[in-house]
Amino acid sequence: MCKKSHHMRIGIIGTGLLGNAVGLHILKSGHELTVYNRTKSKTAELERGGAVVVDSAKQVAEKSEIIFVVVKNADAVRKVAFGESCISCGGRDGMVVADMSTINPIDSKEIASEFQKKGITYLGTPVMGGPNVAITGQLVMMVDGDRGTYERYRSIFETVASKVFYLGESGTAHAIKLAMNLQIAMLALALSEGITLARSASIDPKTFLEILNSTYFKTGMSETKAYKMIDGSFEPTFTLRNLKKDLDTINEAAKAFGIKLPMSTKANEVYQKAVDEGFGDIDYTGILKYLMESARE
Numbered sequence: 001m002c003k004k005s006h007h008m009r010i011g012i013i014g015t016g017l018l019g020n021a022v023g024l025h026i027l028k029s030g031h032e033l034t035v036y037n038r039t040k041s042k043t044a045e046l047e048r049g050g051a052v053v054v055d056s057a058k059q060v061a062e063k064s065e066i067i068f069v070v071v072k073n074a075d076a077v078r079k080v081a082f083g084e085s086c087i088s089c090g091g092r093d094g095m096v097v098a099d100m101s102t103i104n105p106i107d108s109k110e111i112a113s114e115f116q117k118k119g120i121t122y123l124g125t126p127v128m129g130g131p132n133v134a135i136t137g138q139l140v141m142m143v144d145g146d147r148g149t150y151e152r153y154r155s156i157f158e159t160v161a162s163k164v165f166y167l168g169e170s171g172t173a174h175a176i177k178l179a180m181n182l183q184i185a186m187l188a189l190a191l192s193e194g195i196t197l198a199r200s201a202s203i204d205p206k207t208f209l210e211i212l213n214s215t216y217f218k219t220g221m222s223e224t225k226a227y228k229m230i231d232g233s234f235e236p237t238f239t240l241r242n243l244k245k246d247l248d249t250i251n252e253a254a255k256a257f258g259i260k261l262p263m264s265t266k267a268n269e270v271y272q273k274a275v276d277e278g279f280g281d282i283d284y285t286g287i288l289k290y291l292m293e294s295a296r297e
């Protein structure tokens with residue numbers, strides 16, 4: 001069932017795997033939705049669901065009080081925010097931009113302050129969970145930036161996500177999001193290497209999972225997605241290429257913070273090789289497929 005929040009004029013820029021699902025749920029919740037995506041064909045499902053499709057980020061800004069940006073990386077956020085026919089080209093004082101893209105907290109801070117100069121409030125609103133949970137408003141959202149703005153728009157955040165954590169100053173939400181995606185990258189690798197090891201010893205990986213899931217070391221991933229992995233099903237909900245992009249961001253952030261994250265550095269090399277060898281467009285759990293195919297080299 002959809003949660004109640006007063007009727008709003010909402011925009012989405014970026015209707016890839018995540019933005020599309022968030023948009024469908026916003027429409028189901030009874031809000032007015034305007035969308036823009038660089039590749040227009042990816043707005044078709046939202047248009048059928050009642051969204052207004054426009055030709056630029058500027059036009060989304062003209063029609064919306066709050067805009068969710070759900071694009072690949074910080075470069076893409078800057079492009080739709082400040083480039084040609086951009087959000088700030090069509091924005092007004094008091095407009096709100098909620099950035100769901102996974103980006104470096106340092107970029108997030110800079111983008112927030114650039115928007116502030118133009119009278120637009122930017123909140124970092126990265127999420128955990130993919131399209132399969134976004135479609136029913138079950139994401140987990142981390143929010144940073146101006147608290148008053150967060151409170152004013154809380155109902156829409158609580159429509160999009162079943163759990164919302166307000167964290168404080170700009171950059172904090174994206175920093176935690178990177179720490180979260182570090183978990184995803186490592187868990188997918190740990191499961192994949194475990195499955196590969198079990199298989200190499202002629203053990204049915206289901207037995208490995210059954211035992212793992214009887215222990216303290218089980219995870220949501222080992223209890224659900226792992227069964228798709230061992231069946232060789234890697235239909236993307238979050239692409240391996242995008243997780244690799246997040247590992248780049250994690251490593252860049254670590255460098256900027258003056259710390260070493262040795263496992264993230266190593267994981268980045270493994271995911272990079274998988275992308276180079278053509279596994280980028282399948283689900284991130286396809287790291288298993290890459291490892292299986294390269295294990296005996």
Ligand SMILES: NC(=O)c1ccc[n+]([C@@H]2O[C@H](COP(=O)([O-])OP(=O)(O)OC[C@H]3O[C@@H](n4cnc5c(N)ncnc54)[C@H](OP(=O)(O)O)[C@@H]3O)[C@@H](O)[C@H]2O)c1
Pocket residue numbers: 013014015016017018019037038039042070071072073075076079080100101102103127128129130131237238239242246
């Ligand atoms: N999928 C998930 O489970 C998930 C969960 C949490 C967070 N996220 C984050 O959410 C963001 C979107 O992820 P996704 O899974 O929806 O990825 P996706 O399916 O690959 O979609 C990427 C989106 O970014 C747009 N884009 C890329 N480069 C652009 C540019 N230079 N200018 C304008 N638009 C650009 C794409 O437009 P085109 O269609 O024109 O290429 C598309 O709308 C990423 O930051 C991702 O890390 C994803």
